[in-house]
Amino acid sequence: MQDSTLGFWLKQVKCLLPFCAPIGLVVVAFLQLYLVRTHSLVPWKGGGFGMFATVDAPAARFLRCYLITSAGESPLQVPEDLKTLAGEVRYMPTSERLTFLASQLGQAAGKTEHQGVRIELWRYGFDAASRQLKTAKILEITVARQRKGTG
Amino acid sequence: MNGVLQLPYQIRQAERLTGFKLWLSAWGGTWHGFDLALSMSLVVLLFYTSSYWYVRRPINLLCIAAILHPPLRRSKIFWLLVIAIVGGSNYFNWYRVDNHQYLITYWCLAIFCSLFTLNPGRTLALNARWLIGLAFLFATLWKVVFSNDFLNGAFFHYTLLLDGRFEEMAVFLGGLTDEVFLKNRQALGQLLGYTSTISATQLQDSPQIFWLAQFLTWWTILTEAFIALAFLWPEGRFISRWRDVPLLLFLLTTYAITPVLGFGCVLVAMGVAQSAPTHNYTRLFYVVALFLMQIFYVFK
Numbered sequence: 394m395q396d397s398t399l400g401f402w403l404k405q406v407k408c409l410l411p412f413c414a415p416i417g418l419v420v421v422a423f424l425q426l427y428l429v430r431t432h433s434l435v436p437w438k439g440g441g442f443g444m445f446a447t448v449d450a451p452a453a454r455f456l457r458c459y460l461i462t463s464a465g466e467s468p469l470q471v472p473e474d475l476k477t478l479a480g481e482v483r484y485m486p487t488s489e490r491l492t493f494l495a496s497q498l499g500q501a502a503g504k505t506e507h508q509g510v511r512i513e514l515w516r517y518g519f520d521a522a523s524r525q526l527k528t529a530k531i532l533e534i535t536v537a538r539q540r541k542g543t544g
Numbered sequence: 545m546n547g548v549l550q551l552p553y554q555i556r557q558a559e560r561l562t563g564f565k566l567w568l569s570a571w572g573g574t575w576h577g578f579d580l581a582l583s584m585s586l587v588v589l590l591f592y593t594s595s596y597w598y599v600r601r602p603i604n605l606l607c608i609a610a611i612l613h614p615p616l617r618r619s620k621i622f623w624l625l626v627i628a629i630v631g632g633s634n635y636f637n638w639y640r641v642d643n644h645q646y647l648i649t650y651w652c653l654a655i656f657c658s659l660f661t662l663n664p665g666r667t668l669a670l671n672a673r674w675l676i677g678l679a680f681l682f683a684t685l686w687k688v689v690f691s692n693d694f695l696n697g698a699f700f701h702y703t704l705l706l707d708g709r710f711e712e713m714a715v716f717l718g719g720l721t722d723e724v725f726l727k728n729r730q731a732l733g734q735l736l737g738y739t740s741t742i743s744a745t746q747l748q749d750s751p752q753i754f755w756l757a758q759f760l761t762w763w764t765i766l767t768e769a770f771i772a773l774a775f776l777w778p779e780g781r782f783i784s785r786w787r788d789v790p791l792l793l794f795l796l797t798t799y800a801i802t803p804v805l806g807f808g809c810v811l812v813a814m815g816v817a818q819s820a821p822t823h824n825y826t827r828l829f830y831v832v833a834l835f836l837m838q839i840f841y842v843f844k
Contacts, residue, residue: 407660411667414654415674421646422682426690436686438639440646442679445764445802446686446694448702455736468739484639517735518693519702519747521754526702526735527744 433531434485448519454483454531457513458495460502461535466511472501486514486532495536509537578665580827581672581817582617584834585655586610588813589626592806594645599633618664623656643679644807650675651810665817672818676791676811677775684769695765700757705747706732709802719750767794775818788826791815792833799837808837 409416418440425441428434436443437450444450456479459466471479475497482490495510502510514532519525590607593599606626610616631649634641654671658664687694693702704714705728714720731745767790774787791811799808812834819826 410657410660411670413657414650414671415678417653418646418650418675418678418682422678429690434639436691438641438643440634440638440643441686442643442682443686443690444643444683446683446699447691448693448699457738457740470738481640519698521696521698521701521757524705524747524749525744526732526747528735 428485432485432487435483438484449516451480451483453518454486454514454516456482456494457515458498459511459513460498460505460507461509461511462505462507469498469502469510471498475501482514488532488534491532491534492536495534496539499536499538507538509535511535576665577817577819577827578668579617580831581668581813582655584809584813584816585651586617587834588648588651588806588809589630592644592809593630593648594633594637594641596633596637599629602629618659620656620659623652623659627652627656642804642806644804644810647675647679647807647810651814669818672814673775673779673787676814676818677772680768680772681776684765684772687765687768694761697754697757697761700760700764701749701753702747704753704757704760705749713756713801714753718753718756720753724748724750763797767797788815788819788829792829795833796836800840803841805837805841809834812837 421440422442425434425439425443428439429436429441429443435449435451435454436447437445456471458469458471460469475494478490478494478497482494491512491514495512498512499507499510512534513530515528515530517526517528520527586607589603593603603626606622606629610622616622627649630645630652634645634649651672654668654675658667658671661667691699693699704710704718704720705725711725714725715722728747731747734740735742735745770783770790771787771794774783774790777784777787792815795808795811795815799805812830815830815833816827819830
């Protein structure tokens with residue numbers, strides 16, 4: 394009985410073999426579409442074949458980071474060792490990734506007196522009528538500095 | 545009378561032409577579709593898999609082994625290992641890797657699955673047609689349905705003004721000067737600078753750029769939609785019989801401009817696998833396309 398059940402399933406799997414790759418492509422493409430709509434995944438990535446279809450490429454997304462001090466906010470450049478993380482934030486921005494990047498930037502700021510770090514993720518689009526690149530904010534997050542002993 | 549009588553030089557010319565055709569056929573005839581597709585897949589894997597060391601090193605070793613010992617190309621374990629490495633890398637870097645890395649993984653999966661069937665060549669041909677058709681179907685859907693800046697020409701307009709890969713085209717056909725291109729790059733730099741507070745920046749163009757962008761937009765949509773339709777249409781019927789023509793046209797026109805060779809090469813491997821053996825020259829044309837893409841890349 395068990396052998397015949399196993400045989401049945403093996404036969405089913407064998408029947409499906411020629412369709413595995415095309416089915417995989419369709420499933421991933423729909424998943425990518427869902428993630429673009431719900432999680433701001435960049436349309437050029439994720440296996441949905443959205444490359445060369447929109448200005449919203451990874452290069453069209455950029456970060457503006459600020460160190461919050463008692464004197465106000467000062468722009469902060471992403472250091473070389475955090476560039477990979479900053480890139481990941483641009484591909485698919487989530488609050489967690491942005492928070493993590495902000496905390497890393499805060500640590501990189503080191504002994505500079507500051508209250509926290511604010512990060513804005515922007516993207517630009519192209520207005521063909523006016524020939525202008527116009528920006529729009531995707532996400533913003535502020536992370537307060539964690540002081541030793543305060544938990 | 546005139547139709548029958550031929551001058552000696554005309555006869556020689558006809559003989560040369562026939563000889564050339566026979567030579568071409570002989571070339572095409574010596575290539576077995578399935579084996580040629582496997583060889584081309586090795587080329588794709590060797591040169592165009594992702595650049596992570598944990599992919600490159602083992603894939604290079606496997607490919608060298610398969611080149612030196614051809615029976616490996618038909619080994620299920622060989623392709624299982626390739627899928628594990630390439631697919632594993634895609635899984636862990638899924639939002640970073642380019643779309644052709646996904647296509648390469650699907651293609652390796654198709655080869656692996658085809659080896660379990662009674663007629664691997666036929667199964668692989670079927671997979672190749674579907675993968676090409678579906679990839680172009682989604683590419684077309686993105687451009688026509690999901691994108692809000694492609695159909696109106698804004699994407700190509702922007703690309704011609706700023707993308708270095710399109711600079712030569714923008715200069716020669718769009719009448720854009722190098723100075724204007726440079727100013728546009730500077731304007732973009734001002735927008736993206738970490739100290740920047742501006743929310744918009746002005747780009748410069750030329751009157752021809754708009755029309756060039758419109759042409760590229762519609763050319764892309766029409767060729768990609770036609771490829772999707774031709775490859776997903778039932779085999780041997782209506783436009784399916786002419787499917788290789790738009791794909792070859794796409795390969796030669798697109799990759800002359802954009803050097804995304806990985807995508808082009810995997811399309812060539814799939815094109816070879818699905819080309820009907822009755823069309824003597826088709827495989828040869830795909831091979832020529834592969835060489836031309838490499839030559840285009842040298843001059844980019």
